[in-house]
Amino acid sequence: MKKTGRVLLVLLVLAVAALLLYPTIKWYCFVPDSTKDAAAGSNENIRDYARGQASRGVRTLTSLLQNDRNSAIPEEYDYLISAAENHLKEEGKEKPSEWTVYELLSSFPTESSLFEAIESHYRDELLEAKRLSGNVLQLGLDLRGGMSVVLEADTASYVETHDGEVPSGSELTALLESDIEILTSRIDQFGVTEPDIRLQGTDQILVEVPGETDPERVDSFLMGRGSLTFNRVDSRLTERVNRDYLSNLSRAFDENGVIIKPDYIPAGYDVAGYYLEDEYGIDELQQFVVIDSTEVLDGAHLTSARMERDSRTGRPAVNFHLDSEGSDIFYDFTSSHIGEQLAVVMDGRVKSVATINDAISGDVQLSGSFTEEEAQSLAVVLRTSSLPISLTVVSEQGVGATLGDDSVNVAVKAIALGFILVILSMVIYYGPAGIIADIALLMNLIMMVAVLSALHFTLTLSSIAGLVLTLGMAIDANVIIYERIKEELSGGMTPYEAVKAGFGRAFWTIMDSNVTTIIAAVILSVFGSSTVKGFANTLAIGVVCSLFTSLFVSHLIFDFFVSEDGKRSVWLSWRRR
Amino acid sequence: MKGTFDVLRWRFAAMGVSALLIITGIVLFFAIGFNTGIDFGSGYSERIQIAPVGFTARYEGDGSAVLSVSDGILVLTKRSSAGVETYEFSPAEYPLTDDIVSELNSLGVDAELYNTERTGNIVSGFGFPALLSSSPFRVNFSTDTVDVTIEDIRNALDELGSVNVQTVESEEKGIYQIRMSVTEDESQNEAEGRINGLLAETFGEENIVVLQSEFVGPKFSSSLFRDSLIALGAALVLILGYIAIRFRFAYAVSSIIALFHDVLAMLSFILIFRLEVSATTIAAVLTIIGYSINNTIVIFDRVRENIKLEKEKGMSVDEIISLSVRQSLTRTVMTSLTTLVAIVPLAVLGSGDIQTFAVNLTWGIIAGTYSSNFLAPAFLHYFHELIPIDKEKEKKEEEYSLV
Secondary structure: HHHHHHHHHHHHHHHHHHHHHHHHHHHHHOHHHHHHHHOOHHHHHHHHHHHHHHHHHHHHHHHHHOOOOOOOOOOOOOOOOHHHHHHHHHHOOOOOOOOOHHHHHHOOOOHHHHHHHHHHHHHHHHHHHHHHOOOOOOHHHHHHOEEEEEEEOOOHHHHHEEEEEEEOOOHHHHHHHHHHHHHHHHHHOOOOOOOEEEEEEEOEEEEEEEEOOOOOHHHHHHOOOEEEEEEEOHHHHHHHHHHHHOOOHHHHHHOOEEEEOOOOOOOEEEEEEEEEEEOOOOOEEEEEEEEEEEEEEHHHHHHEEEEEEEOOOOOEEEEEOOOOHHHHHHHHHHHHHOOEEEEEOOOEEEEEEEEEEOOOOOOOEEOOOOOOOHHHHHHHHOOOOOOOOEEEEEEEEEOOOOOOOOHHHHHHHHHHHHHHHHHHHHHHHOOOHHHHHHHHHHHHHHHHHHHHHOOOOOHHHHHHHHHHHHHHHHHHHHHHHHHHHHHHHHHOOOOHHHHEEEEHHHHHHHHHHHHHHHHHHHHHHHHHHHHHHHHHHHHHHHHHHHHHHHHHHHHHHHHHOOOOOOOOOOOOOOOOO | OOOOOOHHHHHHHHHHHHHHHHHHHHHHHOOOOOOEEEOOEEEEEEEEOOOOEEEEEEEOOOEEEEEEEEEOOOEEEEOOOOOOEEEEOOOOOOOOOHHHHHHHHHHHOOEEEEEOHHHEEEEEOOOOOOOOOOOOOEEEOOOOOOOHHHHHHHHHHHHHHHHHEEOOOHHHHHHEEEEEEEEOOOOOOHHHHHHHHHHHHHHHHEEEEEEEEEEEOOOOOOOHHHHHHHHHHHHHHHHHHHHHHOHHHHHHHHHHHHHHHHHHHHHHHHHHHEEEOOOOHHHHHHHHHHHHHHHHHHHHHHHHHHHHHHHHHHOOOOHHHHHHHHHHHHHHHHHHHHHHHHOOOHHHHHHHHHHHHHHHHHHHHHHHHHHHHHHHHHHHHHHHHOOOHHHHHHHHHHHHHOO
């Protein structure tokens, strides 16, 4: 390969690495903590938050208008001006010389459009932060902590389903131990890195998961089926609620973004929102649905769920399979309610509304507002068998690093010190050539962190061990090459020949030693669990990066500094011969 | 000595030292076993908060008086023949402990002020709800600042050796979770006594509020451990296969034996020095496996190359092995030193599990370097006698080995 080609390749790799690292750097250095906290919630939390803010905003602005129509716009609503300008432009009106609350509000055609403008401002900001947080390198439970959830065995429901048989202390512990096994495999499938799951006392399970985990997601894999129910829809009430609310959203939600139940909804009925995800992945409120709170069918009757794509719309759809009892219930209901509507409600949100055209039993296909993620997590939960004894959440709390925040801080400093010492010792021993090795080392580090954050890995102590080992091996590769070059030089070769021969002869040495390591890493990553996996992943990625930096990058730098005619050369030590 | 240092001459000494170390390890394993930490064994876990006493309360009047806390508000419930009376001490009405104390006294409860604190910071531990008696009941209030840091707690518990200290919720709250491994026959009370006794020495008994205490099971179940071992076994077999193909079978067996030695030497070291076995130990052992195989391959690669080159000079395989070790010596020393330089600061400055991890790694690197220079060549010496190294075949491979 020509030198320019090689330089371009290295620059390309660096550019890609920078691109992959960008979210991590932005997240840790430029996103304010308050936004991070708010973005840690689920999409629903964010929507509720945004809607609460919108509700508050509309009220504040209208009360300002009532007090003094010419008062200035509070600074926190400045972003509304550009939205207002757009509205004016659409209507072909001139924008006012000075923005007052009156001018601002009158440029929005309806109150709902103002509500939506405020809502989308908050929602977009948080969703952006949330997206970003998904692409950054997270620190694990041992280094930064996460969320601690205490689950308790639901003995009452166990007794109910087992004909009044009360489990003894040791039986209960055995049941919980099998629960733990199932939870562990579930959590692995959810891709949570190195959770900590222990038995606590005799009837509790302590689960700690790393990072700012979405509480609802944690619930869904801890609690199993979540609460998936099929409910009957009351179409008359649904129509009335929609008529009232859709044109006046600020009346539909309170400060916390919770739907306000109108007075005319009788007891035993609930109002839920039905959302559909638009092409940007943002939930859009389609309508309100009034459902009968007594469910037709409970999610416990589902035996499997498979994510599929609807061939017509391309939206994710879920195929459910019901057990025999569930099939009977469903058949009875659907055959007697043809023409009515049925809603699928997951954790209090309507995911799908369908009109019953036929009596259905056995298999149900639902295309609705399931996001791919939700459909898949539902499928995972249903695939991993149900828990021998069901669990209830006793407490959810944030916890600090399991290794102790103080020792992590010290360790970070010690690792940095070690790294600096390595860099210095290379320069001290190999002189200018040591600097080349250090450049390769730094590039290796950058590439590794970039790949790790792009693959959404969680950095734990064991993966840092993998990182340290890799950096050691990257240095080793350079040492092997340099010692080889030195030997060739003392054998009487010119620097140019020696560099060529050194890299050539070291090639297979480095390849063989690194390929054995990669083999070990890949096997451990595939078959190992938690700690072992984290270590192996980093090692595998790191060794591949180190092959590139030592054999390709440092070779290229050498080729730049060592000329064929012997005029230029790189010294391999401070003693010049 | 220079130039004639023959590593094979030391093989009996080397094997003797290693055998001694490993046998000691095996004996210790059966005699006392591993010092397993809370990741592998059961343990005791408690949440504590160090908070000064705001006031104490006694009640000797008619009926009963109960202090309870609901939603962070102190509630006094007095029951007597006249009926039940409930008083709430909300922080809005009673901002400071002084206010509560004077009100309690006027209600017939004998309260004594210790420290003036904001009443919103009440710490409700195990004691609540408390039936007041003639002995004073302490009510603790946290301060607005963090007076006790995680380091303070760790220092106070230093004597216990293997404890895990972790902050709960935000650091400002000053709530700590302490986990400690327990011996089989230790009861919860004894474990609690051990921790709280040490905490009391440093912070004063009256200031310790236990929020929660519980026995916890191990993090690693036996099935998880078994899976890891199977993965490790599979990895070793594949490494063996790769070396057998790229080198000769004799090389493969020798390097795998050296690898086993490193793992056993590390475990013996852990047993001898009674280091705690935790999740990080697994990471350390894995690191050394990766490191050691790398080291051994580099030396064997040299042997392979020299067998091709030195054939004409009529050197014996043993001489070639010694020569190769000598030629790789600078590289071995440099690599080991740079890796040690990276890890030693962590072993010296670190604390807790991280320090143990770094100490394990340091020893592992030393053992790994030693085994690839002394043991692996010695095994190669024996195995090439069993499975002779075919110099002609080595020669042929030169064409694709050198690029």
